[in-house]
Amino acid sequence: MTALLQHVVDAIGLASLYALLALPVALIYGIMGLVNFAHGELIMIGAYGLFIFAALSLPLAIFLMIAVVIVAALLMERSAFRPVRGSTPETLLVTSFAVSFLLQNLALMVFGSRPKSIETPGFLNKAVSVGGIQIEGVTILSVVAATVFIGGLVIFMRRTNFGMAMRAAAEDFTMARLVGIRANAVISGTFAISGAMAGVAAFILVVQGGSAFATMGLAPVIIAFVATMMGGLGSFSGALLGAALLGAGTVAFEVVLPTQLRSSREAFVYGGVLVLLLIRPQGLIPSRKERV
Amino acid sequence: MAIMGAETDRTTAGVAVASPGGANAEKPGFRAEGICVHFEGVKAVDGVDVTIVRGEVLGLLGPNGAGKTTLVNALTGFEKPTAGQVWLGERDITGMEAARLARLGVARTFQSGRLFDHLTVLENVEVAALTGYRTRRRAVARAREILAMLELSHIADRRARELSHGESRNVELGRLIATSASYLLLDEPAAGLNEAESDQLTTLIASLPERLDCGVLIIEHDMRVIMRLCHRIQVLDHGKTIAVGTPEEIRADAAVNAAYLGSVDNEAAGENDAAS
Numbered sequence: 001m002t003a004l005l006q007h008v009v010d011a012i013g014l015a016s017l018y019a020l021l022a023l024p025v026a027l028i029y030g031i032m033g034l035v036n037f038a039h040g041e042l043i044m045i046g047a048y049g050l051f052i053f054a055a056l057s058l059p060l061a062i063f064l065m066i067a068v069v070i071v072a073a074l075l076m077e078r079s080a081f082r083p084v085r086g087s088t089p090e091t092l093l094v095t096s097f098a099v100s101f102l103l104q105n106l107a108l109m110v111f112g113s114r115p116k117s118i119e120t121p122g123f124l125n126k127a128v129s130v131g132g133i134q135i136e137g138v139t140i141l142s143v144v145a146a147t148v149f150i151g152g153l154v155i156f157m158r159r160t161n162f163g164m165a166m167r168a169a170a171e172d173f174t175m176a177r178l179v180g181i182r183a184n185a186v187i188s189g190t191f192a193i194s195g196a197m198a199g200v201a202a203f204i205l206v207v208q209g210g211s212a213f214a215t216m217g218l219a220p221v222i223i224a225f226v227a228t229m230m231g232g233l234g235s236f237s238g239a240l241l242g243a244a245l246l247g248a249g250t251v252a253f254e255v256v257l258p259t260q261l262r263s264s265r266e267a268f269v270y271g272g273v274l275v276l277l278l279i280r281p282q283g284l285i286p287s288r289k290e291r292v
Numbered sequence: 293m294a295i296m297g298a299e300t301d302r303t304t305a306g307v308a309v310a311s312p313g314g315a316n317a318e319k320p321g322f323r324a325e326g327i328c329v330h331f332e333g334v335k336a337v338d339g340v341d342v343t344i345v346r347g348e349v350l351g352l353l354g355p356n357g358a359g360k361t362t363l364v365n366a367l368t369g370f371e372k373p374t375a376g377q378v379w380l381g382e383r384d385i386t387g388m389e390a391a392r393l394a395r396l397g398v399a400r401t402f403q404s405g406r407l408f409d410h411l412t413v414l415e416n417v418e419v420a421a422l423t424g425y426r427t428r429r430r431a432v433a434r435a436r437e438i439l440a441m442l443e444l445s446h447i448a449d450r451r452a453r454e455l456s457h458g459e460s461r462n463v464e465l466g467r468l469i470a471t472s473a474s475y476l477l478l479d480e481p482a483a484g485l486n487e488a489e490s491d492q493l494t495t496l497i498a499s500l501p502e503r504l505d506c507g508v509l510i511i512e513h514d515m516r517v518i519m520r521l522c523h524r525i526q527v528l529d530h531g532k533t534i535a536v537g538t539p540e541e542i543r544a545d546a547a548v549n550a551a552y553l554g555s556v557d558n559e560a561a562g563e564n565d566a567a568s
Contacts, residue, residue: 161422161431168419171408177391178399179471180423 002132007255013139015247016146019240020201021220022227023149024194026239029228030170031190032085034092038076039224040217041103042195045072046202047212048107051116058121066199073195074188085187100217107214115211124207138207145200150240153193157236162189170234226273232283241284246273321345322398322475322507327376329362329531336362338531339376344475344507349498351522352511353542355551358528360511361403364477367509368400369393395423399473403480405460409453413444413463416452420470438466441503442496458489465496469504476500478510482517490514494521519543527551 021039028036049065056064080099084091124137157163162185169176169186177183201220206212227246231238249272253265261268277283322344329337337359344350352360365371367378369390378386380396388396408416417435425431439445442462447455455463461481468476481497482490494517501508512518518525518539525542527535529551535542542548 159428161428164415164419164422164428167411167415168408171410172406174390175406175408176419178394179420179467180391180395181419183391 006133007251009133009135011248011251013142014250015244016142017204018223018227018243018247019146020149020197021224022239022243024197025224026228026234026236027190028194030234032187033089034081034096035225037096037221038099038103039194039198040221041100042069042073042198043202043205043220044107044214044217045069046199047206047216048111050203050206051118051212054118062203066196069199070192070195073191077188077191104214115213117211118206120207138204142204149197166190230273230276230283232286235285238283238285322380324367324378325376327363327366328374329366329371330374335531337366340533344509346505346507347501348523349501349508349510349521351518351525352509352528353518353525354528359531360528361479364400364479364511368398368477394471397474399468399471400477401464401468401479401481403483405464407452407460407463410451412449412451414439414448416463417466417470420467424472435470438469442466458485461485461493473506475507478508480511480513482512482514490517497521
């Protein structure tokens with residue numbers, strides 16, 4: 001029983017992190033039809049931000065880092081994606097790859113290829129024991145952060161002007177503009193949200209991995225992409241479901257696979273994703289039509 | 293958050309200034325002169341003048357392919373005119389982007405209705421009201437007011453995708469009203485409605501110019517609707533205006549009968565063909 005609960009806790013922790021990765025990708029796809037592969041580089045920028053601000057107190061460093069990532073997200077939208085807005089999905093995708101590689105290589109030039117190790121408070125990697133279940137500080141952090149963001153976004157989308165505009169724009173961008181919603185404001189706002197989430201994810205990943213490096217955004221963005229694909233690209237609830245399934249699946253395979261196969265659990269997880277997409281190519285909760 | 297807040301403020305404030313939502317605002321006139329839209333040699337619209345007058349419904353009539361929708365596209369920023377100019381008061385709005393025109397008070401509907409399916413009826417209308425009525429509370433109040441006016445209050449909380457076709461068209465009109473536009477261009481709003489629904493919509497549209505102090509242009513095939521609704525009718529054929537006048541004048545116009553009414557009423561067409 002305890003063992004099972006332990007796995008559930010682990011799965012919830014992983015799913016929370018995956019939700020933090022997948023949601024911003026889904027939001028941006030929903031609004032402008034862009035699969036933003038450069039989202040991973042926002043996480044990378046956040047990690048280097050923590051490295052740069054390491055001398056400051058942790059709360060201040062996190063605050064500044066998130067601010068930097070939000071600004072980076074806004075700049076990315078303004079300089080790279082706004083000029084190609086409304087282009088074909090292929091153009092948008094290639095643009096996001098270009099931005100991604102550009103930022104990776106810039107990071108290599110500035111920081112070099114060796115990972116920069118970053119100190120984070122020890123308690124985050126320590127586990128507390130609750131009724132025999134081991135819960136790491138970073139797991140609690142992931143769950144809290146995901147809950148705050150998901151809850152906050154739901155309230156934001158339902159209760160505020162801006163959220164309402166975002167929901168309308170996610171559904172039919174052209175029509176939203178025709179009823180007076182400002183495209184630039186909605187898209188910039190969405191990028192700002194994605195930047196904030198990338199910053200929080202960056203902190204969690206740094207706590208887990210202990211370092212910042214140029215290509216660190218790749219694995220998270222693939223997870224984000226797969227989770228949103230599973231759920232149905234562009235749908236908010238779909239991204240959450242995808243993240244939950246991916247997290248749970250990863251933990252489940254770790255448990256059920258024989259020891260010698262555990263190192264290749266990812267192959268099994270993504271094999272499962274493939275099967276799912278064969279059965280439901282449109283994802284579990286398909287999103288709504290029409291884009292910018 | 294600060295950035296988003298600022299964006300939000302600017303959105304609402306900017307729109308409020310541009311929007312002619314205020315009751316006392318001086319609303320500029322809408323006119324187009326010599327509009328041409330040519331596609332690779334095809335003259336879809338060829339030198340058409342249009343004036344939409346506030347307090348009036350202008351009907352745009354003509355057989356399929358006469359250029360009605362293309363003309364409306366050119367007037368609302370969906371098609372760049374090959375030649376000609378569109379004016380909103382003193383302002384040249386020719387070829388201006390549709391979203392910007394919408395904020396200046398020129399709003400339109402499409403032949404195929406396009407509601408925000410996952411939003412409720414109230415939210416659909418509210419989203420359009422947000423631009424003119426800065427705060428959420430005022431936007432909701434305005435949206436409820438419009439729904440009450442359209443007798444749609446009972447479906448306010450339903451999702452748009454659950455609506456019948458007739459209800460959707462009504463909600464669409466509600467959303468258009470909520471934009472506080474001074475000029476509403478409706479592309480076949482009664483398409484696909486049954487007679488009772490069509491009558492109800494017609495009555496509603498007829499009341500708009502006075503209620504909202506706006507000008508309405510309507511493309512409609514249903515002669516009953518057009519004749520009941522319009523103060524003036526402009527008839528297009530092959531991209532050109534062949535007649536402008538009151539419903540009575542249009543009904544009596546030989547050229548119109550030959551070009552269009554004849555196709556509806558074969559006997560009349562036969563007589564007119566013989567006459568001309």
